[in-house]
Amino acid sequence: MAIEVRIPTILRTYTDGQKSVEASGSTLQQIVDDLEANHSGIKERLVEDSGELRRFVNVYVNDEDVRFTGGLETELSDGDQVVILPAVAGGC
Amino acid sequence: MVRYDNLLDSVGNTPLVGLPRLSPSADVRLWAKLEDRNPTGSIKDRPALKMIEMAEKDGTLRPGCTILEPTSGNTGISLAMAAKLKGYRLVCVMPENTSEERRQLLRMWGTEIYSSPAAGGSNEAVRVAKQMAAEHPDWVMLYQYGNPANALSHEEGTGPEILADLPEVTHVVAGLGTTGTLMGVSRFFRAHKPEVKVVAAEPRYGELVYGLRNLDEGFVPELYDETLIDARFSVGPRDAVRRVRELLESEGIFAGISTGAILHAALGQAAKSVKAGEKADIAFVVCDGGWKYLSTGAYEGTVDEAEDRLEGQLWA
Known part of the structure; x- marks a missing residue:
């Protein structure tokens, strides 16, 4: 199952500058492992050794923050879009 | 009571307005909390x-x-x-x-x-x-990102006002920036009507804004406690512009661009409630009016053009 994953500028050193790459898997965990297989080193930038998402990394599946949908266990279906973004200050 | 001794005393107590045209059905209704009616025109x-x-x-x-x-x-x-x-x-x-x-x-x-x-x-x-x-x-x-008074103003004001005007409220949707609105409103509802779901809409900007030198420079406001939120959506400029125009077109409300992002999340919740066949009364925050954003070009031309013009701008 092919899922589009959008990569933020800061992590494109791992994807040869590509803004978006394809990965396969039916959970976010599998997507992350598949990303690591093709873009070595990216996983440790996203996930702590403990298996939690890193504090300043936000991951969205179809625009919803995965911290509220099951984290790395979040299930994916064909055509879903994964967006990875660094956490930055918002607010007015 | 709409008489006040001075301008500062008139902060808060904003109207909650029904949206009969944008609400999908009599069972799933949307309500706009008009924070642009504060003295300087915003929830802040x-x-x-x-x-x-x-x-x-x-x-x-x-x-x-x-x-x-x-x-x-x-x-x-x-x-x-x-x-x-x-x-x-x-x-x-x-x-x-x-x-x-x-x-x-x-x-x-x-x-x-x-x-x-x-x-x-x-x-x-x-x-x-x-x-x-x-x-x-x-x-x-004063540091709005870490000052508990920020959240407290919503725990004591925004939250109680919504419940008083809409005792049947099921969802509150607000913008996530400093996180003060959501933290305060959620603390109030967790204490007084814990079944209310609190939904965050976060603006997604252009790449320029996420151009950190390294990931450790990322930032999460000190006020933020994710256990106080039930869902969090990232909304890009295209959806925000589309919705802010829809709000004016169907309900006559002229709001700032960030409100478009919040409405987008509120409509997403409304669609989920319709699909689940449940009753819902969804209150969302209109943070400010559109006046301060006219020069961004968000309100003119096609949505494509507006999206291009907002690239790289802090539109919320």
């Missing part, structure tokens, strides 16, 4: 006034003090009004990619503006402000 009058009052009470803010704040606009404008009336000097650190209207308003109220680089957005403004605070230990940085 609540935290700004509360932060000043608390700092006065605990003695950190004394007559003649200088207040310092990193802000992309509304908080600065609210602080500027209150500072003028109370006799404080205000220095704001603003990212340079913010609309001209916001700068003009701040200058009108006598605020001194320091610009921080566009790349990095509000992260940079926070960093620069913290540096300035260290250089000027006599200045008072």
